[in-house]
Amino acid sequence: MRAPLSVTRTGAVATFAYTPPMRVYGGVRSLLTLAESVHPFVLAAALRGFWRFSPHTRALVTTHPALEPSMLGANMAEVDLDPLPMRPYAPDGATTTRPVMASHLFADCDGCVTLVSVSAEELAESPLPPSLAVIASYCKMNTDPAAVYAALAPHFAGAIVHIGEKVVWGDDLLDVDATAYRLAGLEPHPLIAELRG
Numbered sequence: 001m002r003a004p005l006s007v008t009r010t011g012a013v014a015t016f017a018y019t020p021p022m023r024v025y026g027g028v029r030s031l032l033t034l035a036e037s038v039h040p041f042v043l044a045a046a047l048r049g050f051w052r053f054s055p056h057t058r059a060l061v062t063t064h065p066a067l068e069p070s071m072l073g074a075n076m077a078e079v080d081l082d083p084l085p086m087r088p089y090a091p092d093g094a095t096t097t098r099p100v101m102a103s104h105l106f107a108d109c110d111g112c113v114t115l116v117s118v119s120a121e122e123l124a125e126s127p128l129p130p131s132l133a134v135i136a137s138y139c140k141m142n143t144d145p146a147a148v149y150a151a152l153a154p155h156f157a158g159a160i161v162h163i164g165e166k167v168v169w170g171d172d173l174l175d176v177d178a179t180a181y182r183l184a185g186l187e188p189h190p191l192i193a194e195l196r197g
Helices: 040-053 120-125 130-137 145-155 173-183 190-196
Strands: 008-012 029-034 058-062 076-079 086-089 100-103 111-118 156-163 166-170
Touching (some): 029 040, 029 130, 040 076, 040 111, 040 156, 086 145, 100 145, 111 130, 130 156, 130 173, 145 190, 156 173, 166 173, 173 190
Parallel strands (some): 029 058, 029 111, 058 076, 111 156
Antiparallel strands (some): 008 166, 086 100, 156 166
């Protein structure tokens, strides 16, 4: 069966209107995972998109200083992942001796999305592509980037990267990250090509 084509969009911050990935539509529960650096305007626009396009989906968003109660619509809630039980993740779904440990909520949601705000300078200096860095920040024990991506990427329906005056978003983490590098005038992080295999 042919894999669906991924869609990556780019727009100006001032007019950013988020459209969630198809996996979120009709789902029971989705999770928006936030990086430490998140611009409040972009966060609010992302949450409006979740509510507008999937109002019946329970939308959870990770705890963050930029998150205001007024940003949360009906059927939305803030969630702190730190005290929640963790579970092992592996590429084949089986328990391994050195698993990637992360919140059980990633697997319990129909689709997770990452959100990060980053400058061109930060992008150039970061050891990981932006969306993968967000995911890795929620992992324990085995934090090898390739292992984290292989184990957790299947649970992520998309990503949003805010860089400068632009926002890029889509349903393929690597495509979104690669586009962010191009918008910054940088060569994509070599790990992106490596993970594509």
